[in-house]
Every structure is written in structure tokens, then in C-alpha cells.
Amino acid sequence: MKIIMLGAPGAGKGTQAVKIAKEYSIPHVSTGDIFRANIKNGTELGKKAKSYMDKGQLVPDEVTIEMLLKRIEEDDCGGGYVLDGFPRTIAQAESLKKSLEAKKQKIDYAINIDVPDSAIVERMSGRRSCPKCGASYHVSFNPPKKEGTCDNCGESLIQRDDDKPETVEKRLEVYHEQTKPLVDYYDSEGILKTVDGTKTTDEVFKAIAEVLK
Numbered sequence: 267m268k269i270i271m272l273g274a275p276g277a278g279k280g281t282q283a284v285k286i287a288k289e290y291s292i293p294h295v296s297t298g299d300i301f302r303a304n305i306k307n308g309t310e311l312g313k314k315a316k317s318y319m320d321k322g323q324l325v326p327d328e329v330t331i332e333m334l335l336k337r338i339e340e341d342d343c344g345g346g347y348v349l350d351g352f353p354r355t356i357a358q359a360e361s362l363k364k365s366l367e368a369k370k371q372k373i374d375y376a377i378n379i380d381v382p383d384s385a386i387v388e389r390m391s392g393r394r395s396c397p398k399c400g401a402s403y404h405v406s407f408n409p410p411k412k413e414g415t416c417d418n419c420g421e422s423l424i425q426r427d428d429d430k431p432e433t434v435e436k437r438l439e440v441y442h443e444q445t446k447p448l449v450d451y452y453d454s455e456g457i458l459k460t461v462d463g464t465k466t467t468d469e470v471f472k473a474i475a476e477v478l479k
């Protein structure tokens with residue numbers, strides 16, 4: 267099962283991708299998480315990515331595509347994966363398609379989590395992340411059991427720098443210009459499934475599970 271998650275930043279792609287990965291025992295591959303791990307470890311890739319991420323811009327395709335294609339070659343991806351945050355441009359989608367075609371493989375579903383822009387800003391400003399295990403929460407929609415603390419590992423939650431209001435607006439603009447065209451792209455590929463992302467986390471997951479059945 268190879269799945270792509272689509273949707274605006276803050277639509278709940280990461281939260282749903284984690285649930286899908288658990289339900290279907292496939293790895294959750296998040297390019298944002300890979301970049302953040304590189305930033306934390308002070309790698310050259312991390313330094314390069316940070317300069318774009320801090321401004322709400324996309325990391326260039328030539329860096330991102332190579333990194334993602336290498337990741338999905340790893341053994342744990344043999345039985346499929348759920349991609350979260352990739353592709354984000356048509357060029358990324360085309361590279362992925364070409365690389366999979368060479369192996370006689372294809373993406374099975376592109377799940378688009380649909381949330382109107384008006385709700386996105388509220389969602390992103392309330393988003394909190396665990397710097398240790400990557401789990402994400404929302405102060406109102408998906409709060410941790412104990413305020414400010416990760417349910418999984420007990421670490422103190424943080425607000426990501428790129429979830430701060432000044433960066434959110436730029437990220438939304440980038441989404442509309444560069445990433446939203448992927449909705450039509452995967453529709454024409456015949457694998458697009460759109461779910462209403464304004465519902466609760468559990469309701470959205472139910473709708474996704476229905477699609478994947």
C-alpha cells in the first residue's frame with residue numbers, strides 16, 4: 267500500500283499519516299520530519315533546509331527529491347509507505363512517478379484532506395509538536411492528555427518555528443501556488459480521494475479507513 271497525503275499545512279496530514287501507518291503497519295515517511303532531524307543533528311542538509319523552512323518556503327526540489335527517493339528505497343518501505351509532505355510540487359510528483367514506474371510500481375491512493383483556508387490559520391497557531399518523537403497535537407482539536415506534555419514520550423511540547431503566525435501566511439501562499447495543483451494532478455491520475463478535514467481527528471480517520479478498505 268503506497269499512499270500520499272495531500273492538504274494545506276495544518277490540515278492534519280501528519281496526524282492522519284501516523285494513524286494510517288499504525289493501522290496498516292507501514293512506515294510514515296515525512297520529509298518535514300527528515301529535515302527537522304537533520305537540523306537537530308546539525309548536518310549540511312539540515313543547514314540548507316533550515317534557511318528555507320524558517321521563511322516558510324519550500325526546500326529546493328533537487329535536495330528534496332533525492333532525499334525522499336533514497337528513503338523509500340530502504341528495507342522498511344518494501345511493503346509500502348505513507349508519504350506525508352511529499353510531493354509538494356509537480357516536479358516532485360513527476361520524479362516520484364518516474365522512479366516508481368522504473369520498478370513497475372505505483373502510488374495507490376492520494377488522500378486529500380480538505381480544510382478551508384479560514385480554518386487553517388486557527389489550526390496552525392494551536393498546533394504543538396513533540397521535539398523528541400515528532401507527535402503532533404492541537405490545543406483545542408487534539409489536545410494531549412496532560413497539557414504541554416507528549417502522550418507518547420512525556421517530552422515538553424513546543425510550537426514549531428514555522429507554525430508561528432508570520433510564517434503561516436507565507437506557507438499558505440506557497441501551498442496555493444505550488445502544492446494545490448497536485449490535487450488536479452492526482453485526480454487526473456485517477457487515484458485522488460478527498461475527505462472532509464474539518465471533522466474531528468477520529469472522524470477524519472474513519473473516512474480515510476473507508477477509502478482504503
Ligand code: AMP
Pocket residue numbers: 275297298299301318319320322323324325326330350351352353354355358428437
Ligand atoms: P511539514 O512538516 O511537512 O509541514 O514541512 C515543514 C517544512 O519543510 C515546509 O514548510 C518546507 O519548508 C519543508 N518541506 C517539507 N517537505 C517538503 C517538500 N516535499 N518539498 C519542499 N520542502 C519541503
